[in-house]
Amino acid sequence: MFLRDIWYFAVPGESLVPGAMVHKVLLGDPIVIGREADGTPFALRDICPHRGVPLSSGALFSPQTSGCGTSAIECPYHGWKFRPDGHCAEIPSLVPDQEMDIERIKVRSYPVREVQGNIWIYIADDAHPDAAPTIDPPEVPDFGNKVPNIREAMVFDCHIDHAVIGLMDPAHGPFVHQAWWWRSSKSIHEKAKDFAPNPRGFTMVAHTPSSNSAGYKVLGGKPVTEISFQLPGIRIEHIKIGKHTVCGLTTVTPLDEKRTEITQTFYWTMPFLSFAKPIARQFMRAFLGQDRDMVNLQQKGLKFEPRLMLINDSDIQAKWYHRLKTEWAKSVEDGSDFVNPIEPITLRWRS
Numbered sequence: 001m002f003l004r005d006i007w008y009f010a011v012p013g014e015s016l017v018p019g020a021m022v023h024k025v026l027l028g029d030p031i032v033i034g035r036e037a038d039g040t041p042f043a044l045r046d047i048c049p050h051r052g053v054p055l056s057s058g059a060l061f062s063p064q065t066s067g068c069g070t071s072a073i074e075c076p077y078h079g080w081k082f083r084p085d086g087h088c089a090e091i092p093s094l095v096p097d098q099e100m101d102i103e104r105i106k107v108r109s110y111p112v113r114e115v116q117g118n119i120w121i122y123i124a125d126d127a128h129p130d131a132a133p134t135i136d137p138p139e140v141p142d143f144g145n146k147v148p149n150i151r152e153a154m155v156f157d158c159h160i161d162h163a164v165i166g167l168m169d170p171a172h173g174p175f176v177h178q179a180w181w182w183r184s185s186k187s188i189h190e191k192a193k194d195f196a197p198n199p200r201g202f203t204m205v206a207h208t209p210s211s212n213s214a215g216y217k218v219l220g221g222k223p224v225t226e227i228s229f230q231l232p233g234i235r236i237e238h239i240k241i242g243k244h245t246v247c248g249l250t251t252v253t254p255l256d257e258k259r260t261e262i263t264q265t266f267y268w269t270m271p272f273l274s275f276a277k278p279i280a281r282q283f284m285r286a287f288l289g290q291d292r293d294m295v296n297l298q299q300k301g302l303k304f305e306p307r308l309m310l311i312n313d314s315d316i317q318a319k320w321y322h323r324l325k326t327e328w329a330k331s332v333e334d335g336s337d338f339v340n341p342i343e344p345i346t347l348r349w350r351s
């Protein structure tokens with residue numbers, strides 16, 4: 001089950017130059033994501049309604065060259081043209097007296113927003129595919145419309161639920177992310193963290209990270225961190241260190257039932273960190289790779305459809321994720337307001 005009526009991170013803004021198109025499967029559906037000559041991004045179902053050829057394999061014309069006054073994609077098979085809103089603008093095989101209301105031919109279009117260098121796509125429920133978004137895509141605090149300083153993406157061979165649960169799991173760190181620069185299983189100690197609901201998820205309220213997180217020492221000063229999670233699989237870590245801020249945005253996007261893309265994006269205010277980018281990239285790759293290797297290993301067991309366990313308190317965030325999903329799906333189905341089922345609480349675990 002994938003959640004609908006919600007924004008999914010689709011592609012990094014910097015990966016899409018004006019006039020470009022990319023094909024991507026999101027939630028099992030083929031989508032062409034393009035950028036018009038003036039910079040406006042758009043997204044359409046990547047299937048020509050005539051005979052099914054992917055539109056992304058055609059050409060994207062500017063309003064000056066398309067011959068129809070707007071930007072248009074030309075399908076490579078019979079040259080039908082489609083505007084960025086999905087409406088058909090031209091069928092070259094028609095002779096002048098063959099009357100056909102071509103505007104009525106339409107490819108599904110998806111609302112797209114580019115925020116802070118991230119391109120988000122709103123995937124409405126199939127019951128109302130043209131419904132306009134009622135919510136805004138996620139944003140990291142304190143960075144206005146700045147673009148990211150660094151990002152790294154990886155595909156995990158698992159369903160989105162296992163990727164999200166792996167991401168919010170506080171107990172795997174000392175085992176999966178063992179490294180001299182991070183932590184080891186010997187550094188495990190008891191923790192207590194306060195949680196509160198947010199509009200579409202929950203927040204681990206501002207705290208000073210545990211002393212065994214050596215990674216924070218590199219940043220200097222005493223950091224204060226707030227970590228929020230929101231549906232469908234967005235984690236925002238906001239770190240304040242003196243006058244500086246670092247924000248990590250982790251997005252979990254289902255490509256299909258068995259493949260999920262994790263994109264880790266960072267924003268920071270420290271100019272000196274730019275010099276550390278190559279090394280930061282290595283760390284990000286190593287870190288994401290450790291999570292990917294573990295969820296991929298997990299698939300070997302999941303293939304046999306075992307019953308799984310969620311224990312208190314270390315798996316309570318995973319339980320919340322399931323409850324949030326259920327509530328969201330219910331609100332989409334009945335058209336009712338989403339009610340967040342989470343109450344403020346302190347969770348305790350050892351990690």
Ligand code: FES
Binds near residue numbers: 076077
């Ligand atoms: S298949 Fe696209 S125009 Fe015919």
Ligand SMILES: [Fe+2]
Binds near residue numbers: 166167173
């Ligand atoms: Fe992890």
